[in-house]
Amino acid sequence: MASTPTYDPQLARTLVLDELFDLSLYKSLREVFPRDAEMRRTLDELIAVEAHHLAFWQKFFNLKLDRLDPGRRLKLWFITWLCRLFGATAVHLVLEAIEVYGVRKYLSLWRSYQGQPLGAALQNILQDEFKHEDALVTRLTERKINAEKIRNIFLGLNDGLVEILGAVSGFFGAFGDAVTVLMAAATTAVAGAISMGAGAFGALNSEQEVRRTESGKRLFLGETSEQAEMAEQPFQSALFVGGAYFLGALVPVLPVAFGAQSAWPSIVAAGVMSVSVSTVLAFLSGMNLRKRIALNLIIVIVAVSATYGIGLVAKRLWGVSV
Structure with missing residues (x-):
């Protein structure tokens, strides 16, 4: 894909690693609550969405990353530990926080890259964020972030x-x-x-x-x-x-x-x-x-x-x- 490397390499790396982090977190949280059928079902669906997003960005930027950087690995461990400590309510808060962060990030980038191939790609991701992921998180629990x-x-x-x-x-x-x-x-x-x-x-x-x-x-x-x-x-x-x-x-x-x-x-x-x-x-x-x-x-x-x-x-x- 000769036309791909027209974007900031740091931006490409950030988008791929962010999706890899979300995917890794959902997989980790799934193992924290093995007996909560509803939560596992929701996390399974979120895992499928994030796996699709990760594959999409890896293909879009022609950038294959399958390992988190040290900062994100530490963040993954810390959030998982908090969820183990505080239980399902902490998971609900984490899921909603990730959703809010993802929407804000992608909206900001979409405004910057409208009319460009990256803008069209971001629009597709945002549709997933607004429709699919929002519905999944809301279905799991009432809004905890007020x-x-x-x-x-x-x-x-x-x-x-x-x-x-x-x-x-x-x-x-x-x-x-x-x-x-x-x-x-x-x-x-x-x-x-x-x-x-x-x-x-x-x-x-x-x-x-x-x-x-x-x-x-x-x-x-x-x-x-x-x-x-x-x-x-x-x-x-x-x-x-x-x-x-x-x-x-x-x-x-x-x-x-x-x-x-x-x-x-x-x-x-x-x-x-x-x-x-x-x-x-x-x-x-x-x-x-x-x-x-x-x-x-x-x-x-x-x-x-x-x-x-x-x-x-x-x-x-x-x-x-x-």
């Missing part, structure tokens, strides 16, 4: 992490005393969690009232109300956001509670947590992993620098001390 829940968890964790890390840094800059920093940061964390939960509750409660009013108006006018029920309730949202905020806030506070005498242990803990949360949420929602991690780390660095600087300025100008 965009609202992901948003609330990410919002709460990220806000708690960044805000309280900023508070810890600023308090260390101003006071320099670990006990004072711990008291101030813990108080701020509790108040922030309550505030975030109350804010989420108020926002969704107001939205519910607007929906009810609109529905009542339509009923009075004799119109059919086809308004869908809200997927998330205000109290549930408040618990998600407030609880996630408090968990995020604990990350920079705990090092101080265990004896840290500077902000550095909190900064390191927050950085590790930020990378971990970004990785999980990027995988579940199909976001770009590197961009999400880089953005969160930049936010952490800016918050720490700004608040620590403000603390130092306050200490010098107003003589704040303990």
Whole structure:
């Protein structure tokens, strides 16, 4: 196929290896639950689809790859281990996450290669993604990946992490005393969690009232109300956001509670947590992993620098001390 090597070799390798990874993962998951007939049947059908996709890309690019690279092998082992640990729910989440990631990836490439042979090939793959694979995954289980829940968890964790890390840094800059920093940061964390939960509750409660009013108006006018029920309730949202905020806030506070005498242990803990949360949420929602991690780390660095600087300025100008 002399006309094939007109595409980026790295792109060709990525597409082939991604399909090989999905195929290998489905085969591994099939062995994890030997007694779940419905799951094995669904995975068998997904294996057939992925085997077809792999053969298609190998032929399209004239690129025969039958072994995963080290990074994908490690990812395969880790995901399989998590599914063994957490059971069927983890498998459902993984299947939906892979579906979301595949659709986002192929849609992005299709927009870039429309009108070219690769664009036509991607269109065929996307039809399988939208119709066949989506139907298989949905048939296996109800949707576990809820965009609202992901948003609330990410919002709460990220806000708690960044805000309280900023508070810890600023308090260390101003006071320099670990006990004072711990008291101030813990108080701020509790108040922030309550505030975030109350804010989420108020926002969704107001939205519910607007929906009810609109529905009542339509009923009075004799119109059919086809308004869908809200997927998330205000109290549930408040618990998600407030609880996630408090968990995020604990990350920079705990090092101080265990004896840290500077902000550095909190900064390191927050950085590790930020990378971990970004990785999980990027995988579940199909976001770009590197961009999400880089953005969160930049936010952490800016918050720490700004608040620590403000603390130092306050200490010098107003003589704040303990």
